[in-house]
Amino acid sequence: MSTPHVVVVMGVAGTGKTTIGPLLASRLGVPYAEGDDFHPPANIAKMSAGVPLEDEDRWPWLDAIGAWAHERAGLGGVVSSSALKRAYRDRLRAAAPGIVFVHLTGDRSLIEDRMAHRQGHFMPTALLDSQFATLQPLEPDEPGVAVDVSGSPEEITDRAVDALRDRERSSAAQ
Template sequence: MTQPATVPSRPSFARSLPLVVVMGVSGAGKTTVGRLIADRLGAPFADADAFHPASNKALLAAGIPLGDTERAPWLAAIADWMTAHAAGGGVVTCSALKRRYRDALARTARRALFVHLDGPAEVIADRLAHRTGHFMPACMLGSQLADLEPLAPDEHGVRVPVDHPARQVADLALARLPCPHGTGAACPR
């Protein structure tokens, strides 16, 4: 009697999800695009603004840029979220303006992929001018642009222009992101 051929089990969809960090300056669309990416992947979503302690929000609301000391507990909280979601995947927003911040986040989850939402300062300034209900004032854009260190070629991630509607930006990000499990293919959508 012939034994039936065994079919290799396919990893569950949730286990194959990437851990995506949507990064960029304030007003780039991190929250909107991040939610769209998470929805398309069926992944959990977290907004980095929720990880800021009240003291950081007060400084930013007063137009005072955060230094590394103020950013440290915020980045640690984001890293904790990433560690908790590394196995199953997820999407988190974080300005991640400097390479050292991205390196710290990447060390917590080796499968992390960065989506750098990038665009002309005028486009982002216009968005900020029309944004309501956010603790960070539009006047902070200049300091963020000055701090921004774009993704380097050796970092795991992609740059996506933001001068399109949010759904298009999310589609473009997903099309450009390689899956973190080494297939070289685009991430499942």
């Protein structure tokens, strides 16, 4: 991508945001921020206990991610955030209007299997149903691309880079 954008790697738990985010940042030559690090301790405690977050829990978290993205405007960066609802993405864009989303998508059984085998993460597999129920995929007027999560992390990252470049080329041609 020619202009440094802030890219939000989004999707339900288990799609690989924490794996793909740093790889994508490295490929784009920009810093990476782990979205989970922006959660207040109360949110992590709730999710660790298998309790889905409410919107009121998410606003301070989204505002913290938005502030980071705002600071990176014009410099570029990659940050992970589930950003499951349009309202959450709108809030992030209000803080940093140049944000572009990479929505990691995939088959539910693949994502559930990946969640079941990951180590050291606070999000239990039991919350996957609530994640899919909450998910509002990117709409055509939202700046972003959808990327399938099947394959290796390198293959997924290649697809993300290609999709972002294709998006930038088509935007420049309009």
